[in-house]
Amino acid sequence: MDDLPPTLTEWTDAPRVRRLNQAPFRREGWYVLCWLQQALRARDNPVIDVAVLLGNALGLPVLVYHGLREDYPFASDRLHRFILGASRDLAIGCERRGLACVQYVDRAAKREKGLVYRLAADAAAVVLEDQPAFVAQWQAERVAAKSGTGVVAVNAACLVPPAALDQGVGTTSAFRRRHEKAREAWYLWRDEEPTVAPYDGPLAYEPDRLGGASDAELDALIASLDIDHALYPSAMLPGSRDEVLIRLRRLTEEVLPAYAEARNNASRPEGSSTLSPYLHFGVVGPREIMAAIKAADVAEDQQQKFADELLTWREWFHYRARTMRVPESYARVPNWAKGQLEKHADDPRPELETLDALVHGETRDETWNACQKQYLIDGWMHNNLRMYWAKRIIAMTPDPQTGWATACYLNDRLSLDGRDPSTYGNLAWAWGDAAPGYRDNPIYGLVQTRTDRSIRERPGGPEWLRKMAAREGPRLQVPETPPVDPYLSEKLPI
Ligand SMILES: Cc1cc2nc3c(=O)[nH]c(=O)nc-3n(C[C@H](O)[C@H](O)[C@H](O)COP(=O)(O)OP(=O)(O)OC[C@H]3O[C@@H](n4cnc5c(N)ncnc54)[C@H](O)[C@@H]3O)c2cc1C
Structure with a gap:
């Protein structure tokens, strides 16, 4: 970090920032490139703040860039629409903040090769995200290795960046103690205000500008x-950001007063915040x-229960993922x-199902x-259903490795909050992070099983399950077996 401007090295949030290569910051660059991969918010975003700090220190404007490829694993209308809606609001928010923001939507009619490298070549510095899972970390490492420009990675996902905590913490309870002690200090940060006018100079490509796009234009694209x-x-x-604001208001007014009890009732999705997709794509951060x-008038114990999910559990999985080369791998399941x-x-596996039946929710198990x-x-999916869902996959697939690949495939392809450190951390929990059970069951051995009793025995439970299982969903193309490690493809271009 020696060559960072003093304003940055002195910044109290320094454990959030990691130098990814030793290439120098180039004062002759045109801008500081802020490459957002997942943290799609204009405010309360440490990646943007570090870019602004660097820009101000170097006397250069910041260029916020967000690109979306056509060929990332599981690319679909569902993921693209969510991401581009969030990206549109990112652009609007950046403009309000006095920052230039450009986008690139990869498509046959407008194919840009090596665009991030080209943008980086004109930059004084590259600031990108420190994300431990899915494709972001491979991309960041590759840009850092190939670029002649100084690259720093910034953690935007966590309230307390993992590097600020003791390393090597092995249990959730030890992590909770440390995290609770560290938290308060990390509530205090503010958006850095740019002192240089937004960048409006030449660019290595003709940018897409989604800030002004209508819904119909996004859909057509x-x-x-x-x-x-x-x-x-x-x-x-x-x-969209509006959806975050709606959920924050609902959280404080309706969800939190009964959170500890209501979050376990799967037939009441309104009992939890439904913020996980917005956290995954960084449309909101934990600090906000x-x-x-x-600021809300909510009982302390309900606040604490929610904070335990949002801060302890979520950030524990980020912390764990950071120590793993491949957080998505079956290898992380305890030995x-x-x-x-x-x-x-x-x-014998009498409950084996095809991948097609699993994807479409057409197995012999109604729950x-x-x-x-x-x-x-x-x-x-509601939290209370996910553990049953995950554990049952073990019996419905031919062997544990295929079961793991299947669970990742279903979660990552379909769920908006998938492809996240919480995905693989929770799956590993279902596969056996919890203590061994006492009965040596077929297929599971001492890995604890889960029944659907608590869901079925609720008043109205069986009727609710029947109705939910009968819902009509989309018909998807499904391979015969799930891809094993789609995340490992080091060939994914940038
Ligand atoms: C098998 C399995 C798979 C899961 N896969 C994912 C996943 O892909 N992505 C994901 O974000 N969460 C995952 N979870 C965790 C949890 O189920 C979801 O975060 C939660 O249901 C999201 O709904 P919500 O936002 O309404 O949660 P709320 O109850 O409102 O909680 C607020 C926030 O706290 C965090 N949180 C809550 N529970 C957990 C938890 N167990 N672990 C980590 N963070 C938590 C989430 O960010 C959530 O948005 C999984 C859990 C299990 C058991």
Whole structure:
């Protein structure tokens, strides 16, 4: 960090920032490039703040860039519509903040090769995201390795950046203690204001500018792309800042007063915040959510329960993922659980299902189908259903590795909050992070199983499950077996 301007090295949030290469910052560059991959918000965004700090220190404007490829794993109307809606609001927010923001939507009619490298070549510095899962980390590392420009990565996902905590913490309770102690200091940061006019000089390409795009224009653009059109956007979870504001108001006024009890009732999706997709794509950050909660008149114990989910559990999985080369891998399942599952790999599997039946929620298990229809139709699943859903996949697939790949495939392809450190952390939990059970069951061994009793025994439970399982979803193209590690393709271009 020696060559960083003093304003940045002195910045109290320094553990948020990581130098990815040793290339110098080039004062002759035209701008500081702020490459957003997932943190699609204009304010309360540490990636933008670090870029602005650097820009101000170097006397250069900041160029915020967001690009969306056609060929990332699981590209679909659902993901594209959410992302581009959020990107549109990012552009509007940047303009209000006095920052230039340009976009690129990859398509046959406008193919830009190596665009990030070309933008970086004209930059004094590149500021990008420190994201531990899915394609973002490969892309960041590749740009840092190839670029002759200094690259820094900034954590925008967590309230407390993992690097600010003791390293090597091994249990959630130890992590919780440390995180709770560290939290307060991280509530205090403010948007950095740019002192240089927005960049309006030459660019390495003719940019897309989504800030002024209407819904119809976004839809037409998406319809023209070579992506999975059968997986339609989620009506429940539109991608926009307005939807975040609606959810924050609902959270403080309606959800939190009864959160601890209501969040366990799957037949009441309104019992939780439904903010996870917005957190995954960074349309909102944890600090803004906590500020809204602190400002509201809500009982302390309900606030604490919510903070435990949002801050302890979510940030624990980010912390864990940061120590793993491939957080998506089956290898992360604890050894004792892998041993149990593999010992029983040859057990008869009378409940085997095809991948097509699993994707479409057409298995012989009505409760599981009700869960899966939420992923298939809404692009989200209630927390209380996810553990049952995940554990049952082990019995419905031929072996534990295929089961893991199947769960990742269903979660990542369909759910708007998939492809996240919380996805793989929670799946690993279902596969055996919890303590071993006492019964050596077929297929599972000592890995704990889960029944649907708590869902079925609620008043109206069976009727609700029947209705949910019967919902009509999209018909998707499904391979015979799930792709094993689609995330590892180092060939994905940028
Ligand atoms: C098998 C399985 C798979 C899961 N896959 C994902 C996933 O792909 N993406 C994802 O974001 N969450 C995942 N979760 C965690 C959790 O189910 C969702 O975060 C939650 O249901 C989202 O709904 P909400 O926003 O209404 O949650 P709320 O109850 O309103 O909680 C607020 C926020 O806290 C965080 N949170 C809540 N529970 C957890 C948890 N168990 N772990 C980590 N963070 C949590 C989320 O960011 C959530 O948005 C999974 C859980 C299980 C058991």
